[in-house]
Amino acid sequence: MRTTSNPQLRIGLAQVNSGTDPAANLRIIKRHVSDAAARGVDVVVFPEAMMCRFGVPLGEIAEPISGDWARAVDEIASEAGVTVVAGMFTPGDGPRVRNTLLITGPETRTHYDKIHLYDAFGYSESDTVSAGDHLVTAKVKGVTIGFATCYDIRFPAMFQELAAAGADLVAVSASWGAGEGKVDQWTLLARARALDSTTFVAACGQADPAVSGEITTGTAPLGVGHSMVCDPSGAVIGQLGSGPDLLVADIDTAAVRRVRDSLPVLRNRRRIDASMIGSAVPS
Incomplete structure (x- = not known):
């Protein structure tokens, strides 16, 4: 039961693989939103690059946030009565695009453009x-959610600023690059960002395409799976493996209040800049 003082939220992380056809990717979103809604989910988080996977030219794929692809996601969210978070590409500067998270549902319609580029x-x-x-929050x-994309998770100050802006939960959409130690880094970073911002972190990545038998080449980040939800103490409350799956977790903001009462890092932190660095003076 939700209360005004400590609102609760059920979140779903749809760990899937997007392809290169935006229309086919909409069908993936629709199917998983339907499954999540049947499980009582309020917010469904999809990976980064849901509109089109990395590794192909993105300029011809990009559409405005008011375009057909985003409006189709709006309709999916509206029909299901849930909020959907999904990665897309919008026009950027000159020939470049923006790596955009669309956030749309009955209560909100906004977007976040990825700040830290990979x-x-x-x-x-x-x-x-x-x-x-x-x-963006x-x-x-009744739950304030902050948003981040993939490489952003390596920058703790961003998560602390989102928490200072009122976020109890940060949703991270990713298409994490494979490589030695990369899964360990992903899971470590998700737990660390939860702990050093004292927020829940819901980190949803693309599944590992190799699990579905796809042979990939090149350096484009296509996913490793292992989506997870961490509580404000950094503990893992749910985690997937490498393949496609749906993770459902309940977010109780009372836990945020409890952790921040005992570990007030947001209140105790000081702004550090280069002027504070100096040589020790002998006594």
């Missing part, structure tokens, strides 16, 4: 993607 591990997202420049069923 120029790492041999991949250069900034060659084709323009960076966003502002944080939205309220669903």
Whole structure:
């Protein structure tokens, strides 16, 4: 039962693989939203790049946030009565696109443009993607949710700022790159961001395409699975394996209040800048 002081939310993480056909990807979204709604989910989080997977030219795929693809997701969310979070691509600067999260449902319609671009591990997202420049939160069923995309999870200050802005939960959509140690990094980072922001973190990634028998090449990040929900103490309350699946978890914001009472890192933190760095003076 939800209360005003400690609202609750049921969240679903749809760990799937998108393809290169935006229309086919809409059918994937519709099917998993229907499944999640049947399980009483309020918010369904899909991975980054749900409109079209990475590794193909994105300029010809991108559409405005008011375009046909986004409106189709609006309709899916409206019909199911849930909020949907899904990665898409919108026009950016010049020939580049923006890596955008569409957030749409009965209570909200907004979007977040990925701030931290994945120029790492041999991949250069900034060659084709323009960076966003502002944080986004939205309220669903009385719970304030912050939003982040993939590489953002490596930047703790972003999660602390979202928490300071009122977020009790941060939803992270990702298409995590494969490689040695990368799954361990993904799970460690999700737990760390929950702990150092004292929020729930719901991190939903693309499934590992190899599980479905797909042979992939190149450095484009296509997913490793292992979507998870962490509580504000960094404990894992639900986690998937590598393949396609749906994770459902209940978010009770009373846990946020309890953890922040005992571990007030947001209240105790100090702004650190270069002016505070200096050599020790001998006594």
